Amino acid sequence: MNNSFLDFEKPIADIYDKIQALKDIASESPELLSQIAKLEEEEKNITKRIYSKLSTWQTVQVARHPKRPHTSDYIARIFSDFDELHGDRMFGDDSSLIGGIGYLDETPIVVIGHEKGRDTQEKVKRNFGMPQPEGYRKAKRLMELAEHFLLPVITFIDTSGAYPGIEGEERGQSEAIARNLAVMSELKTPIIVVVTGEGGSGGALALGVGDHVSMFEYATYSVASPEACSSIVWRSSDHAAEAAEAMKVSAKELIKINVIDEIIKEPSGGAHRDYAAAAANIKSSLIDNLQKIGTIEINDLLERRYQRLITIGK
Amino acid sequence: MNWLTRLIPSIGIDTSTNKSKVPDGLWISCPSCEATLYKPELEKSLYVCPKCDHHLRIGARTRLEQFLDNAVYKEIAADIKSKDPLKFKDTKYYTARVRDAMKATGENDAIVIGQGHVKDIPVVVAAFEFRFMGGSMGGVVGEKFVAGINKAIEDQIPFICFSTSGGARMQESMISLMQMAKTSAAIQKLKGHKLPYISIMVDPIFGGVSASLAMLGDINIAEPKAFVGFAGRRVIEDTVRVELPDDFQKAEFLLDHGALDMIVHRKDLRAKVSGLLNKIYNK
Ligand SMILES: [Zn+2]
Numbered sequence: 001m002n003n004s005f006l007d008f009e010k011p012i013a014d015i016y017d018k019i020q021a022l023k024d025i026a027s028e029s030p031e032l033l034s035q036i037a038k039l040e041e042e043e044k045n046i047t048k049r050i051y052s053k054l055s056t057w058q059t060v061q062v063a064r065h066p067k068r069p070h071t072s073d074y075i076a077r078i079f080s081d082f083d084e085l086h087g088d089r090m091f092g093d094d095s096s097l098i099g100g101i102g103y104l105d106e107t108p109i110v111v112i113g114h115e116k117g118r119d120t121q122e123k124v125k126r127n128f129g130m131p132q133p134e135g136y137r138k139a140k141r142l143m144e145l146a147e148h149f150l151l152p153v154i155t156f157i158d159t160s161g162a163y164p165g166i167e168g169e170e171r172g173q174s175e176a177i178a179r180n181l182a183v184m185s186e187l188k189t190p191i192i193v194v195v196t197g198e199g200g201s202g203g204a205l206a207l208g209v210g211d212h213v214s215m216f217e218y219a220t221y222s223v224a225s226p227e228a229c230s231s232i233v234w235r236s237s238d239h240a241a242e243a244a245e246a247m248k249v250s251a252k253e254l255i256k257i258n259v260i261d262e263i264i265k266e267p268s269g270g271a272h273r274d275y276a277a278a279a280a281n282i283k284s285s286l287i288d289n290l291q292k293i294g295t296i297e298i299n300d301l302l303e304r305r306y307q308r309l310i311t312i313g314k
Numbered sequence: 315m316n317w318l319t320r321l322i323p324s325i326g327i328d329t330s331t332n333k334s335k336v337p338d339g340l341w342i343s344c345p346s347c348e349a350t351l352y353k354p355e356l357e358k359s360l361y362v363c364p365k366c367d368h369h370l371r372i373g374a375r376t377r378l379e380q381f382l383d384n385a386v387y388k389e390i391a392a393d394i395k396s397k398d399p400l401k402f403k404d405t406k407y408y409t410a411r412v413r414d415a416m417k418a419t420g421e422n423d424a425i426v427i428g429q430g431h432v433k434d435i436p437v438v439v440a441a442f443e444f445r446f447m448g449g450s451m452g453g454v455v456g457e458k459f460v461a462g463i464n465k466a467i468e469d470q471i472p473f474i475c476f477s478t479s480g481g482a483r484m485q486e487s488m489i490s491l492m493q494m495a496k497t498s499a500a501i502q503k504l505k506g507h508k509l510p511y512i513s514i515m516v517d518p519i520f521g522g523v524s525a526s527l528a529m530l531g532d533i534n535i536a537e538p539k540a541f542v543g544f545a546g547r548r549v550i551e552d553t554v555r556v557e558l559p560d561d562f563q564k565a566e567f568l569l570d571h572g573a574l575d576m577i578v579h580r581k582d583l584r585a586k587v588s589g590l591l592n593k594i595y596n597k
Contacts, residue, residue: 162525164545164553169563170571173544177525178498185499186506201482202494202525202544209495223482223491223522233404233484247487248400257399259488309499310460312492313399313453 006061009050012269015043047269054218057241059250060226062218063198064160067272069279070129071098071113071156074196077279078286079104079111085145087138091171094135096127096163097207099142101151104286110146112139112207113156113196130163133176136206140180143187152190152290155207160225162203177206184209185309186302190293194264194282195219195251196271211296211305212289214262215251216282218270221259222249259312262289344368360580369537369580371517373419374426374441377476381439381584387428390438391461395422396454399489408485415446423454424479427462432474433588435595438466440475442516442523449479451523452486456493459527463500472510472595474587477528481521494526501530510595512587515542515565515574533590534574535583536565542573 005013019039026032054062062068075082079102087093099112116129139155146153162173184191191210199208199221215221224232226244231237248254251263264285271278293301340353346368356363360380361370372380379385395412402408416422424446429438440462442449459475466473482490501511513531517540525544528534536542543563551558561567568574578586 162544164549166550166554166556166558166562169543169545169550172529172571172573174524174542175529175573177544178494178527178529181495181498181526182502182530185495186502201491202522205491205494206525209499221488223487224484229484229487239404242404246400246402246404247484249487254488257489259492306499306503309492309496312496313456313486313489 011046056245059218060244062270063220065272069275071115078283088134091134096129096131097135109152111154114159129159132168133171133173136176147187147189155193157195157199157204158197159203161200177202180206195221211293213260215260217266220249222247374443377441378428382430387430390427391458394454402485419445424449425455425458435591436471438462438473442478444478450483451493452483452490456496459497460500463504474512476514477519478516479523494522497527540565
């Protein structure tokens, strides 16, 4: 359990504080245990109630929650014998994006995902999960490796966007993203995409072309951050919440317009409350879908992938 | 213009509706050197300033007419219109913004696709219309772009795109974002047929159009001094807190950094592109 609560979680935080207070003295007064159990039940119910009707803006906050599990947390819990593979073979190794080979149960797979980093030092090292061109080129290299050895590709999306910097422009940020879109559209191996946290703009989509696209219940996916949309469309940064609503960034909206295929349930109160349960839900979705997609002949799969893209916005 | 004026300064002239300083609309002030230019003369110089060589912004149809033999083209997928997939509303309904843009430009959306010839080579040409919501790419642009590619495949002829765009269209959010993948996938289809795709970058191109169809040419060309980048200048300046050099993200900068094959003056485009096509598209 953790103790960082969002504003709208105040009722949960209040009960949590009471529970902690009782627990501190429970060793001396065992009669409090039933009281604690009662409060815990209440905490569960309130959490469920609040999370059953999150506004879009509240969903954005959950997707960005500082304790939300990251790609490395999922990799550790979903795959076994994971070997991280580094570098784009051209310029460097961008650690805002991690990838490698591991097993999904018995099946060897290639997994690639954005990694935001946890503590300040790691966040800086990982550039807050905002890749430079070499990150996307590393991802492309690993996808081509997967194609070569006929391994399925699994991608985890969690980024506020590609990094807007001088060096990125010099080294072709646009080209790196565009190239991934082109390569993924005809990569001859199954690709499963999971939007786990923030799906921000082209920097997210550069890992987002696949045969099955799922989204975590409280993840978001949009063409720009709500803040950027607010300043572009409303000409002021004060309308981020409205922008999030208008852009329909949540999974339950995006499934209606066929941008995603599946919503993966999160543990009550969000993935950050139970890493193991969150990872287990993703894992069972991956196994199900890989089984289904794995039976499709590769040319049919590519045609299906193409049709999926080509019909969006028709 | 609307939101894009904030992103990219100096929205240039347009050829039909811009308020000229002179009432009869025969005179245009060069956005670069501010020389007063006589419009009929400017038309002859393909809207390149005779004083400073600045390439003025031109509309999609002017582009097609300049580029194609006898200024003749057959339009493809002309009737596709936006359906407001998200029912988007900010301070104004998206449908109203589209209506205003249609009225101001006479176009249905931000791209025009034409089939014609360049120096006798049959081609399909796409041209972005920057005056239509900053040339932003939503579902209609993606759909028309793909229709153009499909036509090129059907007739087994090259495809050329003149891109100029502020990027994705916010009001279509994910539908807009997915057009990046859709157009990129269609380009790969074209390439699978061994048909050339020439990307010609025209001032300005940013965001989602830069990071998809514009960069994927078999040959990437830009007009002189065109601004092309992923992130806008202001966003980068706000992020890295450094003042950027004047040539940052200009075509010459892109050429230096390996993103372009060449920079071609507007007056030489027909000759250069047809020459390239003759070499790589041997039929
Ligand atoms: Zn001039």
